[in-house]
Amino acid sequence: MPSPPPTCSRPASIRPPSRPPPSGCSPTAAPSPSTSPAPTRRRGHPPTRCCSSGTAIPAPTRPGPGTGTSPAAAATGPACTRTPPSTGSPGAGRRACATSRPPPPRSHPPLHAAGVGAPGTGPPLLLRRLRRCRPAGLHPRRRLLLGPLQHQHDHARLAHVHPPHPPPDPHRRLPVPPRAAQQRIRPRHRVTLEVEVTEDGTTGFRPVDEADWSGYAFQTLTAALPQHLIPATRDEVRIRVVSHNEFLSVPNRVLLDWIAASYVRSLVLEPAAPLRLEVPDAGRTTLQVQAPAGRRLTLLDPAGATGQTVIPTAGGTARLTLDLPEARTLWLFDPAAVRAPVRLARATGPDWSDPALSADYVIITTPLLRPSAEQLAAYRREQNGYEVRVIDQQDLFDQFDYGRPTPIAIRRFVRATRGWARAPRYLTLWGDLLRPEDGRPRRPLGPWEVISFGYAPADGWFAMQLTDEADWSEGLAVGRIPLRSNDDGQLFLDKLTRYENAPPGDWQKRAIQLAGGFTAAEQQLLQNYTLSWGAVLARAPMGADTLTFFKNVTEPLDPSFQDSLRLALRSGAGWLTYFGHSAADSWEIVTDDPEDFDNADRLPVVLSLGCNTGNVAGGQFETTDRLVLGERLVIGSANGAIAHWGSSSPSTITLPGILAQEVHTVVFRDTVRVLGVAFQEAKRRFAAVRTPTSAVLTTLLQYGLIGDPATRLNLPTRPDLLIPPAASPSRR
Incomplete structure (x- = not known):
């Protein structure tokens, strides 16, 4: 249908993020974490001029009718339709435009069709994008006129012309928003062009160009790629445009106008040639x-890359x-037999909000790590009989947050699973994470990176407030395996298999407890907490044998227990609790490196109640990507631990101590034997009786699991021998 009359709104019409967007704009997405900056600005572009309030910009006309376009349509410009906004889907309310134009003139007869077979040599692939991006409050209807395709040195050049509009009135001043509004609005746009390539045997999307600007403007993104990088396993080239938003910035609205590619064909003669x-x-x-007379044929010299047209005369x-x-x-051959590009199509994935779906266990990962994720899925299907779904993180970005790599997409997905025929009980994030800090160059996600919320990262946030905004418990058990390769995934799966299938042994009834502290008063407080947990361990039904190591010196590090701990860890323990000061990669009570524990067949579950040992995105004061203690314990080697539950940020004493008391009660008194469920229930009990102050919410968010949430705790549920109290003698 014809597009509405073109208008151009004033800058004052941009609304701050705290207000709902006006009708017809893209829905305002919840902000991504405040410390998740976008890649470094590469170049800036001046904004396109915008007419003053009430001035109309007429839609341009096409230079002539094209395939599938009537003369009337060609005279009025491209036909556009707008789907009505919908509150049920973040992708609703988008505009779809379809245009056509006559084939561009060519200065020489290049080979025009897509080749089949191995890629040839020659100039690189040239991909160009143009996209319009504007804040959610602006409504200028502007059209784009495309210039002809001009060949220069075997490369295609694409030009665009801004639509005609009246010259600006030098005496008219545009209204300026109030100063407060200017401070709230940050209409900065950053768009990345990515192409799927194959490098070093790995196929994935690679950023090839980027535009970074403020305001409303046309932008063209261009990239040149060696053609051999395009995956040869499929007859398509996959590209995507990623729009990035800073925290609390006005959400982008990106419109893709055109796509063009120049490539070298490598023709292959098929058997029916x-x-x-x-x-x-x-x-x-x-x-x-x-x-036959008049039939147009082509005679091609493949070696010389030359061809000529052959037309038989009346005599044939x-x-x-x-x-x-x-x-x-x-x-x-007949030119009609040459294969040509079939279509430009939007890539579509599965609908993860379909209520007909069901699962017990969900794994979110990346294409790079999918092979090992599928191995974990197969193990859970066989070991537990679970229905498992492995999901590409990018599919969630595309469906739930306009393709933007933000944690809100995963949170929306988890909420959508509540409407499935059977909602999942476990969520595993199968991939590592990098800290989004100012000191690190801003960059796209790594091929092994599964996003988290905020910094310090809080994976549990994905499962919070699923049905009630006041409910800060986790609606399903969440865990992360912070790996970067499928070899790391295989190592963890081997550890998991050995642990869950280990026969009963004395080591499973042993518990190691460590308590630190810098001062005598602090040491006494930490020891009191630890002794109360030890009492829960020692009572029925667990009846554990507890071994305690209490620091009693004021130096920051205490190595005096290192030899004793080496023997205790080598003998094996089913449970290890540490309560004290810690850095990202060490405790104040010194132990051997986890790789040297020599306990591959006797792995404990580790509770680390300190600072930063669970920060898979990097330690608080670290700028490198070295492993933190929790990662070294779980995925650093075959030794260490089967799981680590600890803080991703600086911690305190009182609230973590109370939360740890709930964990010990759930596991050792109530005998909950699924790891993620135990931590989930402990957090639920902790949150249920407390006002959600910032300190309470910080405690709930910062403590998370490095490990598989569906891990069956290989701990006994009853004592080896129970002697009931003697009955009172009866009187005679």
Whole structure:
């Protein structure tokens, strides 16, 4: 249908993020974490001029009718439709435009169709994008006129022309928003062009160009790629446009106007090819072709990359004289037999909000790590009988947050699973994470990176407030395996298999407890908490044998227990609790490196009640990507621990101590034997009786699981021997 009258709103119409967007704009997405900056600005572009309030910009006309466009439509510009906004889907309310134009003139007859077979040599692939991006409050209806495709040195150049509009009135001043509004609004736009390539045997999307600007403007993104990087396993080239938003910025609205590619074909003669001509000698050769009169054929010299048109005369004969430098093989065929690009299509994935779906266990990962994720899924299907779904993180970005790589997409997905026929009980994030800090160059997500919320990262946030905004418990058990390769995934799966299938042993009834502290008063407080947990461990039904190591010196590090701990860890323990000061990669009570624990068949579950040992995105004061203690314990080697539950940020004493008391009660008194469920229930009990102050919410968010949430705790549920109290003697 015809587009509405073009208008251009004033800058004052931009609304701050705290207000709902006006009708017809893209829905305002919840902000991504405040410390998740976007990649470094590469270049800036001045904004396109915008007319003053009430001035109309007429829609341009196409230079002529094109395929599928009536003369009337060609005279009025491209036909556009707008789907009505919907509150049920973040992608609703988008505009779809379809345009066409006559084929561009060519200065020479290049090969025009897509080739089949191995890529050839020649100029690189040239991809160009133009996108319009504007804040959610602006409504200028502007159209784009495309210039002709001009060939220069085997590269395609694409030009665009801004639509005609009246010259600006030098005496008219645009209204300026109030100063407070200017401070709240940050209409900064950053758009990345990515192409799927294959490098070093790995296929994935790679950023190839980027535009970074403020305000409303046209932008063109251009990239040149060696053609051999395009995956040869499929007859398509996959591209995507990623729009990035800073925290509390006005959400982008990106419109893709056109796509063009220049490429070198490598033609392959299929078995049903019409004719192959062998010319055995160099020099002048005369060929005579018999074909129906008037039929247009092509004679191609693949080696010389030359071709010419052959049209038989009325007698059905055509004679050709060729000067060949050497013996050649020529192809004679009908041009209609050459395969050409079929279509430009939007990539679509599965609908993860479909209420007909069901699962017990969900794994979110990346294409790079999918092979090992599928191995974990197969293990859970066989070991537990679970229905498991492995999901590409990018599919969630595309469906739930306009393709933007933000944690809100995963949170919306988890909420959508509540409407499935059977909602999942476990969520595993199968991939590592990098800290989004100011000191690190801003960059796209790594091929092994599964996003988290905020910094310090809080994976549990994805499962909070699923049904009630006041409910800060986790609606399903969440865990992360922070790996970067499928080899890391195989190592963890081997540990998990050994742990869950280990036969009963004395080591499973042993518990190691460590307590630190810098001062005598602090040491006494930490020891009191630890002794109360030890009492829960020692009572029925667990009846554990507890071994305690209490620091009693004021130096920051205490190595005096290192030899004793080496023997205790080598003998094995089912449970290890640490309560004290810690850095990202160490405790104040010194132990051997986790790789040297020598306990591969006797792995404990580790509760680390300190600072930063669970920060998979990097330690608080670290700028490198080295492993923190929790990662070294779980995925650093076959030794260490089967799981780590600890803080991703600086911690305190009182609230974590109370939360740890709930964990010990759930596991050792109530005998909950699924790891993620135990932590989930402990947080639920902790949150249920407390006002959600900032300190309470920080405690709930900062403590998370490095490990598989569906891990079956290989701990006994009853004592080896229970002697009931003697009955009172009866009187005679």
